[in-house]
Amino acid sequence: MGHPVVLHAICAISSLYTPVVTDGSERNMWHVGPDMLFNSAVAPKLRGEWDPTCPPDPSIYVPMDDRTTKIEESGFGMKHAEWCMDGWLEPARTGQKIMQLLQSQLIITWYFYSVGRAVDIQLFVSIGSICRLVIPIGLNAVDPWGPLSRQPYKALVMGPLNPTPEQEETYRNIFWLTYATERILSAGTVWPLCLQDDDVSQYLPIRSIDFPGQFIPLADRQRLNTPKAVVIHPPALTDSFTLYIKACVLLGKVKTFNYRFKTKFEDSVGGAPDPRETTQFQVLDSVLQKFKTSFPKELREPMSGDGKMDPTLHMALLLPHVATIVLHDPHADVNSPNCMSADRILAAARAILDSLYKLTATTFDLLLLDHACSFCWFVCATTLMRFLKAKILADDEAGVGKLSSEIQVVRFMLGNLGSRTICGLRQIMILEDLYANDILPLLSEGHASPAVISPVVTSRAPAKFAEYAKKVTTPEPKRSEGGFCPV
Numbered sequence: 001m002g003h004p005v006v007l008h009a010i011c012a013i014s015s016l017y018t019p020v021v022t023d024g025s026e027r028n029m030w031h032v033g034p035d036m037l038f039n040s041a042v043a044p045k046l047r048g049e050w051d052p053t054c055p056p057d058p059s060i061y062v063p064m065d066d067r068t069t070k071i072e073e074s075g076f077g078m079k080h081a082e083w084c085m086d087g088w089l090e091p092a093r094t095g096q097k098i099m100q101l102l103q104s105q106l107i108i109t110w111y112f113y114s115v116g117r118a119v120d121i122q123l124f125v126s127i128g129s130i131c132r133l134v135i136p137i138g139l140n141a142v143d144p145w146g147p148l149s150r151q152p153y154k155a156l157v158m159g160p161l162n163p164t165p166e167q168e169e170t171y172r173n174i175f176w177l178t179y180a181t182e183r184i185l186s187a188g189t190v191w192p193l194c195l196q197d198d199d200v201s202q203y204l205p206i207r208s209i210d211f212p213g214q215f216i217p218l219a220d221r222q223r224l225n226t227p228k229a230v231v232i233h234p235p236a237l238t239d240s241f242t243l244y245i246k247a248c249v250l251l252g253k254v255k256t257f258n259y260r261f262k263t264k265f266e267d268s269v270g271g272a273p274d275p276r277e278t279t280q281f282q283v284l285d286s287v288l289q290k291f292k293t294s295f296p297k298e299l300r301e302p303m304s305g306d307g308k309m310d311p312t313l314h315m316a317l318l319l320p321h322v323a324t325i326v327l328h329d330p331h332a333d334v335n336s337p338n339c340m341s342a343d344r345i346l347a348a349a350r351a352i353l354d355s356l357y358k359l360t361a362t363t364f365d366l367l368l369l370d371h372a373c374s375f376c377w378f379v380c381a382t383t384l385m386r387f388l389k390a391k392i393l394a395d396d397e398a399g400v401g402k403l404s405s406e407i408q409v410v411r412f413m414l415g416n417l418g419s420r421t422i423c424g425l426r427q428i429m430i431l432e433d434l435y436a437n438d439i440l441p442l443l444s445e446g447h448a449s450p451a452v453i454s455p456v457v458t459s460r461a462p463a464k465f466a467e468y469a470k471k472v473t474t475p476e477p478k479r480s481e482g483g484f485c486p487v
Helices: 004-017 025-032 076-086 089-094 098-114 121-137 165-186 240-264 279-293 311-331 340-360 373-393 397-418 422-438 463-473
Strands: 042-044 061-063
Touching (some): 089 098, 098 165, 279 311, 311 340, 373 397, 373 422, 397 422
């Protein structure tokens, strides 16, 4: 018999896929407004009516507390999410049905992400709790690659005793979903990861078509420390999910490198070197490039010949480009034609853009994509915006026009996704704010200007945001000579 928390989690996540159910999450986000710190634990809460056109006042920024986190409790999905969270403590204390508890928490964590709770510390508490729980259960390791001890590995952990092969594979999938979810949710932050690769010896997952099955292969299974595991894909063990996990592995390695670099070289004679000159950076960059070209031929396009879309493969193809941008972005000089890092991030952004072009040519429902794709598109747009700013300053009208049209494609897709998901809506709001702060001031100075990009106003947007978006994206008439035609 299943635990009630699983049912509550399913009810919460299912509310995202039906127009019958509406949540208060959207209302909360419009009240908060787009804040410039993506994935911040502090949200701007105005004392009074929100006016996004006014300069920010530090006195109105307050930590999120009970008053700000519980105003959505009347929504169907959020109510079930709260019941799931409330029911989490008892099975965690007793250890009963612990695997169902993990499954429910994974679902709820993804629900929080999808409804735009990336600015809520609750999201990171939720994924952090799961990460801490999979370790004592022993899901991060597999015999005989456990810790040194006189006792057998299963005696050192609190996982279920004597699971069947099918159950063991289920537990592996739970672990890898936890691993991947943490890396996706942390991609927009500079915070360290809870699950470190050095502590993981678990087998990588098998193909979905082989699970569940009577025979679960263990021979020749890959692990993280298998030589060249991320660029070698045995056909009998590879599908879109295994490639997705490997992409998350690379994203996590890039985040860890960026986070630890200054600490590692803090006491170096003569100061820290250029990160790009270190062996670790060069190896990461090389592996990322090899991974992008290592996909099996049948897994290089998420859209099949019969028109079916594979959302997991779509993410697996996007994530290595995001990882490349995260790795090179701190070092990219967008004003230099000879900067290797600038070339890398521009190529990665345009690779993401290519996937968007292909997606626009289909009738696939964006709601059925992995909602984290909105973050990948956001990274693409902000990267292109860096180059747009440089081209405007250089009065390069051709470059400005090309980059503006590319950014508009991303904004169009984010706007469409924002009409269906709260996290997509949040991304387009932040993007509009970035454009207003980084690009519009340059246009007022008389630099080369692209055609005015009209605000992306989705069906979810209230009239207040429609007015706001128009203000922040449309220059005054005297600033728009030769300029922006609303699209």
